[in-house]
Amino acid sequence: MRLVVEPNVISRRVVLFAGAKDLVGAQEVTLEFKCHDATNKLTAQKILSLLGELYPSLLDLLPSCRLAVDCEYVSGETLVDLGADEIAVIPPVSGG
């Protein structure tokens, strides 16, 4: 039996749109999150900053992006359940 507590590593798909999708060159990316407790939750802001570390091409756009979890916007401080059906990066919208 191992007594060393390893962080929980969770793979998680994140969906990208419009400019974010083009900057990364993919509609979806898979991020690996290290969670140090069993809640499997991270703030939206943390998820966005991890994306920026992995994909520096997004760094200019990310500060103006919002995160949507299961089709609802969440604020930066919101704790996001990494088991949600969908986590999406929503760049500033330009419909109409």
Place this chain on the structure above:
Amino acid sequence: MFDRRIKVEIVDVPIVRERYDDELSHQDVGAHAWFAGVTRRTTQGKITSLLHYEAHREMALKQMEEIADEALERFSLAAVVLVHRLGAVPIGEASVLVGCSSSHRPEVFTALPWIMDRLKRDVPIWKKEYDDQGAGDWIHPQNLA
């Protein structure tokens, strides 16, 4: 009272406004109002050849329904129509159509800009603007505080 209703659609074909006329009709309604946003040829002196729209479709529909529902309540409307087109939208054609009806005109005159402002702030739809050289740029407005 009205049997209040909304009609929300995302389409991949040209928007034909007449198709939605019946949605606004009601015997106790005295005002119908429509707004259509269409592709313009020039933006700040630059020539646009085409706009191409994409969406997070499921979330966009959900957001549009929420906006239509809230507009019904807020402005005592009888009906709201909210339609957005995706894909290529050539010059002069509509990318968005908003319609509403009410007993009197002040409500519909106030509701139309409110609905459009909310759509432009929250609905996950994006346009890519192509210039006359065929180069495309995503439009991501940064000043929406």
